Amino acid sequence: MIKYGALYLLFTIIFAAAVMIADRIHKNQLLKETKDSVYLDTDKERATFAADIVRKYxxxxxxxxxxxxxxLPPYRYGYADLNNNGSDEVFIIMQTDEFCTKNGCQGYLFSHTQKKLASWKSIYRPVLVADESHNGWRDILIGNDNKMHRIEYIAGGYQTDLTKAPEFNNRQQALIAVGLALxxxxxxxxxxxxxxxxxxxxxxxxxxFLFSFNRYDESDNDFYLSVNTKDKTVTTYP
Structure with missing residues (x-):
């Protein structure tokens, strides 16, 4: 059972997560690079493919x-088969000043043939694959304007006007994730x-969910935990 001190910490973390401030992109620049970085990805073919898209399109x-x-690396990317056709799509979010403002950065979705499927402005991570689908394509969860939005595939393409996209609330799952991490x-x-x-x-x-934490005997180092609330697993990251 979580004691009162841990319970207080749990609600403090959730409250802080719910109140996303506008300059979070710049604060994220202090975070360590994670393995979706172009420089740390062990899959060289995927790294080359993403770099080729950035250069060409x-x-x-x-x-x-x-x-x-x-x-920070100039961009980050991730792959997923969004329409279950056996080929991955790639999402790229730029991170240089030319593509970013205080409200977020530009993001792009490309097919496995390097066709641009959609683009968004003023977005930030996390960028997640949702459980639900529309018209054969998985929904995408994107951060924008201090909220998470559910991006649906409608009328032959993904929504690009985030003001019309429904909000996504995962606070209950975040509470569970905090408890598992603690x-x-x-x-x-x-x-x-x-x-x-x-x-x-x-x-x-x-x-x-991803969490950072310190250890009492190594207070100058950051450590990371990856939590999956569906299967209730907690692993070190990366």
Whole structure:
């Protein structure tokens, strides 16, 4: 049973997660790179494919390939088979100043043939694959304007006007995820400062959450836990 101190921490974390402030993109620049980064992905073919899309279809013809800015890679990407046809789509979110404002960054969805399927402005992570589908395509969950939105595939394409997309509320699942993280052997073994972390991989699952925490004996280092509330698993990350 979670004690009163842990219960207080649980509600504090959820409250902080619900109140997303506008400059969260810049705060995320302080987070460590995670394995969906183009520089850390072990699948070289996927890394090359994403880089080719950025070079051909996102950058201007005379624009140099973006470099690391403020310790961040120029973009992040993730793959998922959204229409169950055996081929993955790729989602790319840019992270350089040219593609970002204080409200978020530009994101793009491409097919396995490098056809652009949709694009969005002023979005931020997490970008997740939802459980539900519309017209044979899985919904996408995207952060925008201090809310999470459910992006549905309607009339031959994904919604791009986020003001018309329904909101998605996962606070109940977040509460469960916090409890699982607090009760895990990794956190109970000297863990402290548990916090939701929005740098989880692009196209992670709807029930997936990422947490950062410290250890009392290694307070200068950050550690990460990946929590899946559907199968009730907690693992270290990456």
């Amino acid at each position: 996102i950058l201007k013809p005379d624009q140099l390939f973006p470099a690391v800015e403020n310790g 009760d895990s052997k990794y956190y109970r073994n000297g863990g402290s400062n548990l916090a939701l972390n929005y740098s989880q991989p692009i196209f992670d699952c709807q029930q997936c």
